[in-house]
Amino acid sequence: MQTEHLESHPETFIRKWIFSLDHKTIGLQYMFTSLIFLLFGFSLVLLMRWQLAYPGSALPLIGYYLPDSIAAGGVMHPAGYNALGAMHGTIMIFLGVVPLGVGAFGNYFLPLQIGAKDMAFPRINMTSYWVYFIGGVLMLASFFVPGGAAQSGWTSYVPLSILSPGQTMWLLAMTFLITSSLLGSINFIVTTLNLRAPGLTWSRLPLFVWAQFVTALLLLFAFPVLQAGAILQLLDRIAKTSFFIPSGLIVGGAPVEYAGGGSALLWQHLFWFLAHPEVYVLLLPAMGIVAEILANGTRKPIFGYKEIAGSFCFIGVLSFMVWAHHMFVSGMKTSLSYLFMTTTMIISVPSVAIITCFLLSLKGASIQFKLPMLFALAFLPMFGIGGLTGLPLGFTPTDVYLHDTYYVIGHFHYVVVTGSLIALMGGIYYWFPKMFGRKMNEFWGKIHFWTTIVFMNGIFFPMFIQGLAGVQRRLYDPTVQAHNLVVQPTNVLMTYSAILLMIAQIPFIVNFFVSIFKGEKTEDNPWQATTLEWACPSPPLPHKNFEKIPTVYKGPYEYNVPGEAKDFSPQHLP
């Protein structure tokens, strides 16, 4: 292993904390960076929400400090609103949730859970973080270039995106972010295949590892397509090629200066070929975390281990065959619609199977309502709402009405925010003692949990009502359409919920940083859990994790085994 020589030598500050080869430090770098991006991406939406609740009124407190490209004179203008919308989506997905779920948790806990000393390629791992960091800086820098940030949504549909300002920086940043993900995914796959501890067969792998493994395969197979698409779009912008510009395109009464002959639909196909598997990249690590916490909090083996692992794999394969359900109204061939409608209905089966297994895991359990467990339990109904509201979007007859309305926004925010993000927060509380050797404060954690759940629903549930009332997404001023006025008061409710949700994160942020230094010290296995990450010291030893590589004797969730003295039976004990 490449890092063996590092174990006995003292390291410089830069080697230890900046350009570290240790998967745990890289995981923490990913965690801090992605949490900052999540906070920033959320701040952008607060500005948008003020505009939606009180269109045309000056943004309070900070309006006058915003650059003119977003809000000249403190009042948001349409181009600024578009830029914030595009950047909110991009930052939350590519710089926030994915780096937190995969980069942070995957990097830190996948090697620990398989009993490895480190990732298979530590230098590639370090490169992955720094390439991500450059991508993030480029994305933020795009606010300060002439013309401002990208304004064409996170989907960057052509030809709008090719002809709008700001998009070049977006494409360059995305190229870096995709490269980072590809480097990471290769590392995850090789590590899982080759570095498992003796005795850790596939049927003994924790579900979190299964989830990360399938996620890495999704990233590996899906991202190159967007990488290629992004480079083609970049060529369209810079070299004036016409990969995505159709013939005879007229904008603002004048023909565009392009040869034409390209296909706008091709971009949508290439984009969604990545972006639907991306939904599962956002979701699978969260499901893996929920599985770990549920088994621990119910003190029972997880119900249907094989079915859940199988469902992860089935979702992985099928997620490449459903992408065009995002394009039912794009004018694509109707014969394709039938196919994608069918595959979309089929892919809901494994998701429902997973949630059913989680629910049945609760049956007959003496549940311990500790902090991480609250988040895992909240995931179940919240993800349920997100998943079930997706079904009408997968049917063409209903999608025609709901497409591009706030209903869609409500649906995917329930999946990604009250689903994935809630589970990831639960993961932070669950693994905090392992990362820092201390616990987060339980009381402030509960305050954080309850306020977050209430205010998240306050933002996202009215979106369904608005969508059914016909309010379109990406609308700068909803009051310009008479039919939107009926539901305009819900915008005020959503805006205040969003502001309160931001305030509700303060206890979490304070709790997080105070607990790192002053939290209650804990033992190596405070939750009395069974998987391998709890068999090493807290925090694990630099560059080698375990005193001695453990041997695995049993499955990952051996809780309350009849005849055993304790109610948990760790994997590394015979």
Place this chain on the structure above:
Amino acid sequence: MKKTYLTVFGTLAVLTLLTVGVSYLHLNRAGAITVALLVAGIKVSLIAAFFMHLKFEKKVIHGIFYTALFFVLILLFLIFPDIGLSQ
């Protein structure tokens, strides 16, 4: 080993010349596409097998390669009705 690489390189060069030569025959659209795809397919296979060492790799690497190929074929097959037939 050196001889193998040089033979593969020579074959790739000959196939490139073949592509150029076929363009002088002025085949119809279907014929030209068939020949081009056939030549490209052989070239890609040679590069993947020898220059990218797939021929000498373990089964698991083959598995990952064929999985990727499978998804690429799905992508091509399913966007063909929209992109290929609409011109």
